[in-house]
Amino acid sequence: MTSDAASRHCGDCTLCCKVMAIEALAKPANSWCSHCDPKRGCAIYQAHPGECRAFRCLWLVNELLDEQWKPAKAKFVLTTSDDGIEVRCDPGLPDAWRREPYHAEIREWAVSGEEHDVTVVVITTGGRIILVTRERDFDLGTVGPDERIVRELEGTRVINATVVKATEPDRK
Ligand code: SF4
Ligand code: SF4
Helix, strand or coil, rough: CCCCCCCCCCCCCCCHHCCCEEEHHCCCCCCCCCCCCCCCCECCHHHHHHHHHCCHHHHHHHCCCCCCCCHHHHHEEEECCCCCCEEEEECCCCHHCCCCHHHHHHHHHHHHHCCCCEEEEEHHHHHHHEEEECCCEEEEECCCCEEEEEEEEEEEEEEEEEEEECCCCCCC
């Protein structure tokens, strides 16, 4: 999407133009933007929406993530939310995150995240959510806009995860 980050550049990568939803264009997640030429980039670069201009994937801004994490190579886009880290899969290769070294490193983020109430989720085909934790990956299916993920904790360790209606109160 962008090419003017401080020290890194999108170069040949255009994956966010596929995996991200763009509200201003009514473009759903996981389908190519009609303005994207996967080889040449954005065809309306001078006039692309503000949300495209503002977007920076985590690889672009975090130099601790080396070249193998570049979305064009990894086949997923890393983003952040209020809750933590999101791994947004290319629907053409939805299991790319399970390959090494990715899976082990993503698990490490989940382990250290548990100490700080930071979650790591994989968003894959059809909006399916997988919560990665210290011991296992919880496949939670599709989480609707009126739903939320509830983690059951033992100390800081996640021992279960479920999806409930957003209006449902926490269990005591
Ligand atoms: S996914 Fe990241 S590196 Fe790739 S085009 Fe988008 S912002 Fe640039
Ligand atoms: S408008 Fe341009 S930058 Fe935005 S999603 Fe489409 S191709 Fe990508």
